[in-house]
Structures are given as structure tokens and as C-alpha cells.
Amino acid sequence: MSWEEMGTESVTCPCGKGKIVRTNYGDDWNRFKESISICCPECSKKYDLVTKSWYKHAGDYGDAYYLLEKNYPEYTGVNLQDVFPDKVDINKIPFVEYLIKTYKRTDLFDVERELNNVTAVSRLTGIAADIAQKHKRAFDSAKITVLRQCVAEAGRRYNEFADNKEHRLPIEEQERQERYAYEEEKRKHMIFIPCKEIGND
Numbered sequence: 001m002s003w004e005e006m007g008t009e010s011v012t013c014p015c016g017k018g019k020i021v022r023t024n025y026g027d028d029w030n031r032f033k034e035s036i037s038i039c040c041p042e043c044s045k046k047y048d049l050v051t052k053s054w055y056k057h058a059g060d061y062g063d064a065y066y067l068l069e070k071n072y073p074e075y076t077g078v079n080l081q082d083v084f085p086d087k088v089d090i091n092k093i094p095f096v097e098y099l100i101k102t103y104k105r106t107d108l109f110d111v112e113r114e115l116n117n118v119t120a121v122s123r124l125t126g127i128a129a130d131i132a133q134k135h136k137r138a139f140d141s142a143k144i145t146v147l148r149q150c151v152a153e154a155g156r157r158y159n160e161f162a163d164n165k166e167h168r169l170p171i172e173e174q175e176r177q178e179r180y181a182y183e184e185e186k187r188k189h190m191i192f193i194p195c196k197e198i199g200n201d
């Protein structure tokens with residue numbers, strides 16, 4: 001089935017000489033989509049269209065459109081992936097390593113104590129229960145003796161790994177702050193395109 005044009009809507013572009021046009025399409029299956037374009041030679045040279053999804057309700061997302069000056073710089077701040085390139089994937093690295101890179105050392109010590117005090121995995125709470133569940137999901141088993149061994153080894157070998165969680169944490173926090181500042185600044189350069197809500201049946 002092909003898309004059929006349902007209607008268009010436009011607003012004046014920033015320079016005032018042209019328009020930003022949104023076209024709505026629908027098909028026989030009651031599906032809708034839209035496309036948006038800058039119909040102004042001057043503004044299309046100067047801006048890129050940016051679409052941002054925003055959460056409406058109950059798993060429903062809406063699109064908001066913005067203009068952003070061309071060649072606006074990308075984020076260049078701190079990036080955890082650059083500092084510690086190895087991915088922390090439970091299915092690709094030894095479980096002990098996964099623990100070291102995912103949990104704080106103090107948390108692992110608490111878990112070790114808890115593991116030594118219970119006899120059944122079902123009795124575990126908090127992070128210990130979380131670790132047992134992850135082991136179960138990844139390896140299809142979660143024996144308390146195995147967990148004890150892994151967590152104890154993770155505690156012993158914690159500092160062997162430069163990308164342990166304790167070292168990741170400050171970088172994660174720095175990246176969060178820098179990305180937030182970047183987005184805040186970028187927002188100032190974005191021009192919102194007011195479009196009416198459509199396609200809601």
C-alpha cells in the first residue's frame with residue numbers, strides 16, 4: 001500500500017523569506033507519517049533539521065522539530081568509552097571481571113559477607129540477589145558456592161583492573177555533567193518549529 005498525502009502545514013522560516021513545510025501522509029492501514037523540509041534557499045543553507053522524540057504517555061512518543069545551525073560542533077567532552085574502551089559485557093568477559101567493572105569494591109565486600117552467611121540463593125537480598133540473578137541469566141545457573149568463589153576473587157583481584165568500577169565512577173559522573181552542559185548550550189542554538197499535533201485518531 002502506498003502513502004497518500006493528507007495535507008500540509010507550514011510556518012515562516014527564521015529569515016522570513018520562505019517556509020518550513022510539514023507534509024502528513026496516511027495509508028489504508030490507518031498509519032500516519034510526516035516529513036518536514038526547509039523551503040527556503042537561504043535557511044536550508046544555514047540550518048539542519050533536528051527531530052527530537054518526546055514521551056507523551058503510555059509508550060507513545062511524539063516528534064518535535066528544530067532547526068540547528070549547520071556544522072554545530074559535536075560533543076567532544078569526556079567519554080567513558082574513550083578512557084576505558086573495553087566493553088563490560090557479561091557474555092563476553094569472565095564473570096569475575098564483570099563484577100569488578102560493575103560494582104564498587106565495598107559493595108562486593110558486603111556481598112561476600114552476605115554470601116558467607118546464607119545457604120540458599122533464594123535468601124539473598126539487594127546487590128547479592130542482583131548478582132545471583134545476572135549469573136543465572138548468563139550461565140543458566142546460580143550456585144551459592146560458585147557465587148562465593150567469584151565474588152571473593154573479584155575482591156582479591158579488584159586492583160588488577162584499571163577499569164574497575166571505582167575508577168569508572170568519577171569518569172561516568174564527569175561525562176554525565178559534561179553532556180548535560182553540552183545539551184544545555186546546544187538547546188540555546190536550536191530554534192523550535194511550532195507544529196500542530198496531527199495523526200491522532
Ligand SMILES: [Zn+2]
Nearest residue numbers: 013015040043
Ligand atoms: Zn528563510
